[in-house]
Structures are given as C-alpha cells and as structure tokens.
Amino acid sequence: MTQEGKFGVTEMIFLVLISSLAKVFCTCPQMDMKILGTSSWYMIALSALVAAAGFSFCYLLLKRFPGRNLLQIYDAVSGRFLGSIFSFLLAVVLLSTVVVNLREFTDIMRIYAFKESPSAFIMTLVLLAVANLSFLGLEAIVRYIKFVGYILLFGIVVGLLLSLENYDVYRLFPIFGHGVKATLISSVERSYGYGEVLFVGIFAGSLQGIRYIKKAGFLSLLFSGVLVALIYLSFNLTFTYSVGEELAAPVYVQSTLIEYGSFLQRLEPLFYYVWIITTVISLTAMFYAALFIYCYIFRLRDKKPLIIPLAVITFYLSLAPDSLLTVTSIHEKILRTYAWIIFFIPPVISLIVAKLRKKGGTANA
C-alpha cells in the first residue's frame, strides 16, 4: 500500500468534515434552495444517509481487501486498465470540484470583500497556500486541519447561535418544498457533497486498520451530515425560499444580518476567517487527493514535481469560465447531478465483480 504517513481517526474525521463544509459557504445552499425550496435542509441530511450507504460498499470492499486502498482494489478487481479509469474519473471529479470551488470562492470574494483585487491575484494566493500545504504532504495537512478544525467549528457554531434572532420557523413551510419526489432525487444527487468520505478509502493506508477505517468513515459522515444540515436549517430559517434562491453567498449574507443593538453588529469580517481557512483546507484536501490518484495511476513515486504544474492547470481552468454564472451552471448541471455516480458507483461495481470473480475476502487474506 502507498504510504502517506500514519494518522488517527480524529484527523481523518476532520479532513472529511472540513472538506465537505467548504461547499456550504459558496453557492450550494442557493442551488439546493432553488431546486427544492423549503425541503433543502432535510434533503441534505438525507443525502448524508445516501452517502453513508455509498460508503458502506466502499467499506465492504476495503474489508474484503485488507491492507489495500481503494485505488489498488479497483486495479485488483477490474484489472489495471478499468481500475485506472475508475481512479482517473475520481481524480477528474475531485479536480473539477477544486476548479469550480476556487472560481466560486474567488468571484464571491470579489463581490463582497475584495472588489478591486483581480481574480488572478486572489486565485494565486489561494493556490500558493494549497501548493505549499501539498508540498508538506498528507500527514502535515491532516494535522494542520485538526489544529484549526476546532477553531473553525467553534466559529461556525457561534455564527449559527448568533443568527438565532433572525430565525423564523414559518420559513420551513410548506414542509415538502417542491415535492417529495424532487427531494428524494436530490438527496441521491446531492450525496456528492459528502464524496470526500472516499478520502478514507483513498488514504486507507494511513489509518491503522479496517476497524479504524469503519469508524473514521461513518463518524465523519455523521458529523458532516449533522453540521451541514444544521447550516442548511439555519439558512432555511433565515430566508424564505423566494429570497434564498437568489443569494450568491447565502451563509455570508446570513452573517451580515447579525445585529444585536448598536453594539454587536457587522460581524462578517470574523466569518471571513472561517470561510477562507475552510476553503483553503478543502481545496488542499481535494487537490492533494487528485494528485495522489494521478501519481498512483501513472506509478509516479514523487508527487512534488507535479504540484506546481497541477496548480497552474487548476489556475487556468478556474479562469476559463467567462463568469460566475457559467461556473454555477457547470456546478449545478454536471457536478451536482452526476458526480455522485463517480464517487459511489465504482465501489458498488467493484464489490459485485469481486464477489462474482471471488476475488479478495478470506481467500486472499
């Protein structure tokens, strides 16, 4: 198994949790509100359950092939060519998410905070941080995430609590939004939002064994599901469906509404810290995972020479769409609709094939 240093379950949970959170700060809540209306908050909780079901197959696969990571199992089950295709698709989705998230983050930052700064300048700074962390390696990344993770979670919880004054329960009604069918379909599609749980499978070698993989995977999904659903619930309680579907950065706008008299107001600069650090961490995690998969497919031992070129490619791909509207359209029509297939279907196929071909399991143990 490819070794990336050893770390514990807590570090892995933080890696998945913080990576999944970043999407919430950009256009995802708006997109889900637009499609589902008032039911988006429990749709996102349901999609965590869907992701848990998807991860179960991944876990069963990892259990069947002890000591191997997901990419090695794809190769072992489907052969190197097909396995590499599965792995490559995963890398493409991860890198696409980095590209889309980076562009959304940059444009929204330009709308609200750095109006005068060129997009390329903001992107360069973010990618410098991403590349720098990637040079340090996975172990350093996850330990850093754990270090700042507590502060970020504290900031998010404080933000949710301070928004209490703006909550109104009526905004959750009609309770089924645009219908049960739309909610259920979206909960499957939107499970891609928790696709980061596959980091547990990709970096399985860094955990201490299958017992820890199971714990890290399901706990990270539990925490991510609860926290993301709480943020969505808070968003739904703050904006009616007709206004929520308009906002470019709903969670940010929510923070601007916090006002307790003339003393406690204009708290959004504090929110910037949470938003920026979470985004940088999330981008780093996905960027590094994409790099890791690429190096695995082409059997490259040293990842470092590829970091800067991949960062440059990411930079130009992020600049390619002509506007934020194009980016959100790509996000909504491609990533949001199909990415879950790339995340969760290959493990299911691999498990079925492994069972049919009687690969792995006790015979191979």
Add this chain to the structure above:
Amino acid sequence: MHRKVCIFLLLTFIITHLTACYDAREINDYTFVTMFGIDKGISDKWRLTVQYRSVSQSAGLSQQGSGGGSAQEEFKYQTETVDAPSFFSAVNLISDNIPRTLNFEHVKLIVISEEIARNGLLGEFMAPLIRYRQIRRTTDIAVIEGSAQEFTENFMPFIGSTVTKTIEDFFMKPKEETGYFPTYDMNNFYEKLKSSYGQPVIALGAVNNSRNFKEEGQKWGGKFNVSGNYYAGETPRKNGNKVEFLGSAIFDGDTMVGKLTGYETRMMLIASGKLPKGIFTVQDPKAGQFVVPLETWQHSKPNVKISFDDGKPVINLKLNLIGDILAIQSRIDYESPELKPVLEHAVEKLIQDGIIKTVNKCKTLNCDVFNFGTVAARKFGTIEEWEKYNWNIHFKDAQVNVNVKYTVRRAGSMLKNSSIRSSKGKD
C-alpha cells in the same frame, strides 16, 4: 545558504505586501453617506438626496487631558441632491462634484417618497439596490409623506449625537417601548416583497411642521381619544425634532396601497407578536371622563389557528397580555379583586376592537401584514399547492376571530387609592 535565501525572499515578499497595494484606498478617500432619500425627479427619472458627514476641527482648544489641548472635532452634515436616470448614475454625478468617493457602507436609513411608493416604482428601485454590495440588508427603510429630499435635509442629530446613532435609537425604541411604527429593515421588506406568506409594511415618516398643533381654540375637555391615532407629520406637537416616524405604509407587492396610523400600527404589531411592551391608555370604565394608562406586555406569543371553510380562511387569534396600572385618575379602586376584572375587560375590549378594526382595514386593502400567512402555509404540503392557493388573494375573504385575555398583574407602587380631602370633605 539555500535556507537564508529562502528566508530573505520570504521576508521581502511579506514586507512588500504589508505596505499595502499601490491602489489601496484609505478611509479619508471616501465620503460616507449616512442616509439617502429618493423622490421622483423633474430633470430626470429619479431624484437622489444623499446626506453625508464631514468632520471639521473647531478653532478652540479643548482643556481635556493633562498634556495640553487638542483641536475638537465637530461633525457636520451636508446634503446634496441630483436628478439622474438611475441610482448609480446619481451616485456617479454626486461623486463627480466632491473630491472623494461616495461610500454607502455606513448608510443607516433609506427614505422613499410616498409618490414613488404609490406608483409601484419601489420594485424597480429596490431590486437593483439590494444587489449593491455596499448597502447592507439591515439598513432601515421608511416611506415619507411628502418629499424625501425635505426629510433628508431635516434629519439632524438629536441632542449632540450623530445621525447614525439617532437613526439607530429611533428604530430601536418602537421595538422595545412604543410600537408606533414598524421597524422592518431592507431585508424584511425585500423578503415580504417576494413573499407568498404576506405583504410588506414599512415605517411611515414625515417632517412635522406643527401644522396640527393649535395654539387657540376650544379646549378638548373630557372626551376620550386613543393615543397615537395619527399619521406621520400630523402629531399635534411643537418644537423638538423636525422629523417623525409614526404609522406604517402598507404594500400590495411593490405598490403602496394604504397606511396605518400609529395606533393601528400598534394593533398590527401586537396581533403579530412584534410588540413586546407598550403603554396602552384605556377609558376609565366607571368614569368616562378619565383614563387609566397601563404598561402592557405580551405574556406569550399570539396563538394563531387557521382552518379553511370552503376555501375561505378562518383565523382564530388569541392574545394573552399582562399589565401594570400606571395611574388611576378617577381614584376608583381598580386594585380591588371586585373591580380589577372590570378594568381588565375594558382593556380587552379596547385591544380587541382595535385589532378587528385594523384587520378589516387591511382586508379591504387585501394585504396581510399580520403574518397570518406564515401560519396558513403549514396547512399546505408543497410550495406548488401553497402558491396555487395564493394566500395574498384569499386574505380578503378571511374570517378573523380575535380573543384577548388581559390580566392586571401589578398596580404600580400603590395598592389602594385614598380619597382627596378638602374643606368640602372627601371626594
């Protein structure tokens, strides 16, 4: 060696960035707008009046501190008005006339003339404004009877404070004490503008020229009048602040279709649970020439139950209020267990009648400003069903039953009222 070069490059990078960008904007590059008003223009579509603050240093030296004096800063407020085809063109035109850039990040109040509101131009104006990043959604908003330009020019700090503080205090007070005008900000207004749960309502303001203050004429006598039953600008008062907020402007979509007096606004707010505390004055039930003021609280949130009878909404509103007696002019012993219910019943009737009258007024305007729609929405499963029903159309057909329960909890600092004794004996 390699390490030293890296550290040197890193330090150089940090130092050059800490000096800020070549195109950095300092605070004194901006002129911060505190409030602005919008009227219909004459030379162009819109008339924008901005009020901004300038700091000047007075000639005298202050005596504060032990290390000698320093020049005292005085805040002065100026207004500038321009006609332009859009808000942003107007901003550019004004910015062109002043050496600094206009900045709207500290705007606390937006006032709009009634003429604009009545002509349904608010949607055309508000939609682009809410998109503008410099204007916060928490900015207060009001419709002005008369000219927004005149209102902006007359809006000055009250007793030494800044305009910003004056606006904050203005809009904080009704929430906590009076309830004579609604304190919905831009976010609330915009939400209601696009809402299927009800219609928007915002504060009504005006310049008070003391035209209703009569120096001469027949004295009022012992007739009873509910307090605050005026629209903004009509309060019979003299001197003090030139501007006032009283009552509310009611909208159907983006068109102002009516207004509520200060008294009716209180009824609206109390019915929708937005008035936590207020002083209500009731006619003395046993001596009509006197009044009894009571400080009143909402003991619990209004209980609203809605059912549908053949598609028509039936609204049952229950209010649970408590209060303290502030004064009894007649000195009748309402503190006693026998007479306390008489006073309570009088308050219940006053509030119940006030709410029913206000509801009926809003029904004729077809505007649910009581948030009843927020409860009705619970009866619908999906947004499609809810929007198909269209609450904003059906509110006018609603049957509204109001039930008020009032309990006098305390009688102020006195438990009994002794008689006044004169040479003629006890009264």
